[in-house]
Amino acid sequence: MSQQIRLATSKDHPRIMEIWESAVRATHKFLAEEDLIYFKQVIPNDYLPNLEVFLLIENGESVGFSSASEGNLEMLFIHNDYRGKGYGKKLFHFMKEQHSVAKVDVNEQNHQAIGFYEKLGFRQTGRSEKDGSGKNYPIIHMHLHNNEDNLSDQDGNIFHIDL
Secondary structure: OOEEEEEOOHHHHHHHHHHHHHHHHHHOOOOOHHHHHHHHHHHHHHHHHHOOEEEEEEOOEEEEEEEEEOOEEEEEEEOHHHOOOOHHHHHHHHHHHHHOOOEEEEEOOOHHHHHHHHHOOEEEEEEEOOOOOOOOOOEEEEEEOOHHHEEEOOOOOEEEOOO
16 A cells, blocks of 8 residues: 655646545535535636645545645545545644644534544634635634643643633
8 A cells, every 4th residue: 555645736636626526525415516516616726726735645546635724724625435544634644744734614514524623633613604705604613622722720620721
């Protein structure tokens, strides 16, 4: 089994969009078809050219991708054929180590993603009624929890502080 993570180029954009659509159709059942079509147009034209996107490659096949900006995980998608096999976790840890990821925004209706990020140590810190495109898909803002965010009182009781 040969795995690598590398920076994507514009030649990778068609495969990135295949991965994105496969993942979104499997996990974003709440997304209206017209919004799916909208995102299929804006992601390769407006987002991908302006982000550093990293591909996770397994035996020569791109199975997932991710991008981060200023400590925020902007994208993490795994092709539906490869979901549930640890690729998302591997890609997240790479992004955390290489790009100091500590925040992520998740669609409120995407319960699988919320659970995934909670297992990785994220906690909800806020909510927005609309997504970053102004569409009516509420967003859950999550921050990576670590032990430094805890305080204890004189009796040793630990209190968590949401950042």
